[in-house]
Amino acid sequence: MKGRNYIDGRWIEGAVFTTYSPSDLDEKVGEYPLAGQAAAEEALAAARRALPGWKRFNMQARSDILRRAGDALLARADEIGRLLAREEGKTLKEGIGETVRAAHVFHFYSGEVLRHPGQWFNSMRDGHNILVSYEPVGVVAAITPWNFPIAIPAWKTAAALAYGNTVVLKPSNNVPGCAVLLAEILAQAGIPEGVFNLVIGSGGTVGTALITGADAVTFTGGTETGRKVLQTAALSMTKVQLELGGKNPFIVLDDADLDLAVEAAAQGSWLQTGQRCTGSERIIVTERVHDAFVDRLVARVARFKVGHALDPDTEIGPVANQMQFDQNLEFVALAKLEGAELAFGGTPVEARTRGLYLAPTLLLNTRNDMAINRHESFGPIAGVIKVADLEEAIAVANDCDYALSSGIATTSLRSAEKFRRESGAGLVMINTPTAGLDYHVPFGGRPPSGYGGRETGAASAEFFTEIKTSYINHGVV
Ligand code: TXE
Numbered sequence: 054m055k056g057r058n059y060i061d062g063r064w065i066e067g068a069v070f071t072t073y074s075p076s077d078l079d080e081k082v083g084e085y086p087l088a089g090q091a092a093a094e095e096a097l098a099a100a101r102r103a104l105p106g107w108k109r110f111n112m113q114a115r116s117d118i119l120r121r122a123g124d125a126l127l128a129r130a131d132e133i134g135r136l137l138a139r140e141e142g143k144t145l146k147e148g149i150g151e152t153v154r155a156a157h158v159f160h161f162y163s164g165e166v167l168r169h170p171g172q173w174f175n176s177m178r179d180g181h182n183i184l185v186s187y188e189p190v191g192v193v194a195a196i197t198p199w200n201f202p203i204a205i206p207a208w209k210t211a212a213a214l215a216y217g218n219t220v221v222l223k224p225s226n227n228v229p230g231c232a233v234l235l236a237e238i239l240a241q242a243g244i245p246e247g248v249f250n251l252v253i254g255s256g257g258t259v260g261t262a263l264i265t266g267a268d269a270v271t272f273t274g275g276t277e278t279g280r281k282v283l284q285t286a287a288l289s290m291t292k293v294q295l296e297l298g299g300k301n302p303f304i305v306l307d308d309a310d311l312d313l314a315v316e317a318a319a320q321g322s323w324l325q326t327g328q329r330c331t332g333s334e335r336i337i338v339t340e341r342v343h344d345a346f347v348d349r350l351v352a353r354v355a356r357f358k359v360g361h362a363l364d365p366d367t368e369i370g371p372v373a374n375q376m377q378f379d380q381n382l383e384f385v386a387l388a389k390l391e392g393a394e395l396a397f398g399g400t401p402v403e404a405r406t407r408g409l410y411l412a413p414t415l416l417l418n419t420r421n422d423m424a425i426n427r428h429e430s431f432g433p434i435a436g437v438i439k440v441a442d443l444e445e446a447i448a449v450a451n452d453c454d455y456a457l458s459s460g461i462a463t464t465s466l467r468s469a470e471k472f473r474r475e476s477g478a479g480l481v482m483i484n485t486p487t488a489g490l491d492y493h494v495p496f497g498g499r500p501p502s503g504y505g506g507r508e509t510g511a512a513s514a515e516f517f518t519e520i521k522t523s524y525i526n527h528g529v530v
Pocket residue numbers: 196197198199200223224225226254255256257260261264273274275276278279281282296297298299329330377429430431
């Protein structure tokens with residue numbers, strides 16, 4: 054793949070860095086240009102020039118562009134899903150599924166262009182009415198991570214465009230290929246010059262320039278980077294939305310349907326190689342069911358097939374990059390030092406190619422105050438914490454420096470509802486994995502997992518628009 058930047062309707066060539074497949078470190082995937090501050094500023098200027106035209110762009114025509122982009126993503130789902138699988142390491146099925154999700158997101162926002170409301174109030178002043186309208190926030194910088202290289206750029210870009218903003222997208226340098234194809238698709242769908250721009254570059258240089266020069270920044274990534282984004286944005290008073298990490302708890306109660314509980318824990322913890330901000334990293338189990346649940350979970354995790362992302366029977370692909378792989382192994386070593394018992398995995402796996410394969414890892418006898426239960430591993434690693442009852446389970450679940458997703462397996466409506474009310478997380482999952490989300494409803498966590506409003510669904514309008522309140526004296530009493 055030959056990557057290019059896309060600024061003001063022009064493709065900018067250059068080949069400065071190369072990506073390699075985590076399934077096969079000897080396989081080149083793409084060559085990309087590395088933009089600097091000047092390119093970021095050029096893209097921001099193009100987006101600002103294009104803003105007035107896009108704000109008043111015909112509604113139907115704007116909706117049509119988003120719909121055509123969705124159609125193209127669907128039509129090219131196999132191709133994009135394959136590139137995603139090669140560059141990021143997700144299985145082919147997961148890569149195609151993510152691309153189809155991105156297509157659905159564009160279709161949703163194509164409709165949202167037409168549905169987006171205002172509000173009309175009667176006034177306390179005779180002969181007056183009040184119109185509350187929602188205007189585009191302006192030039193939006195979208196800064197995205199490597200773990201969902203098509204879905205996250207899609208849901209930030211589609212929402213921003215739908216509500217009348219222009220966009221500069223900066224994807225992660227680890228996996229920029231899908232963002233290049235998204236730019237190609239938007240260009241072919243008829244997006245006007247400057248309305249959507251793509252700049253591949255480093256977070257420190259391009260990211261900082263974009264945050265400083267945009268009206269709003271929507272960011273997904275690590276919590277520490279998120280704090281830096283917030284600090285940078287404070288200086289320029291750029292509006293900020295952050296989607297950050299998680300250390301998500303999944304509770305299993307004595308009365309749980311054990312088959313369901315085991316499957317939900319397994320899918321939540323290890324699919325997509327555990328590299329999901331909503332993945333289950335802490336499995337909290339009440340003591341009467343603990344041993345039976347753990348026996349079954351160990352048997353389940355042992356059945357996962359780890360391998361090359363493109364092999365049809367692979368269920369867990371490689372870890373996305375060397376740094377992440379090394380961190381995962383350090384995490385396991387730390388767990389052992391802290392006294393956790395390794396029930397499965399924890400070691401590299403041999404496969405047919407030289408890739409970053411790690412066995413899905415299950416740790417037992419962990420305590421919530423261990424470092425491994427405080428910090429996001431962002432890998433195929435989960436720890437079990439034994440508790441006495443529902444009360445303790447909820448206390449442990451909420452005793453956490455993150456607040457993104459949380460889940461419970463129980464057949465008691467009362468326990469489920471108590472947990473739903475008392476969970477401190479932004480997402481609550483009952484008898485279903487902590488990860489795996491619909492695109493038409495709000496997504497996001499509470500600080501420090503999320504900041505500045507929700508993404509996806511119509512709720513994203515809150516971030517991507519500014520309110521204007523207009524008082525109108527029409528004189529009719
Ligand atoms: O994320 P980063 P990375 C976590 C996960 C992972 C760690 C690092 O634990 O190990 O973060 O992953 C850009 N100003 N998550 O390196 O560094 C950067 O170029 C502006 C959790 O991918 O947060 C990239 O485009 N931008 C997470 C994006 O920010 C900056 C998803 C994310 O980079 C910047 C991914 C700066 N100063 C990683 N520095 C989740 N929970 O979903 C970097 N960037």
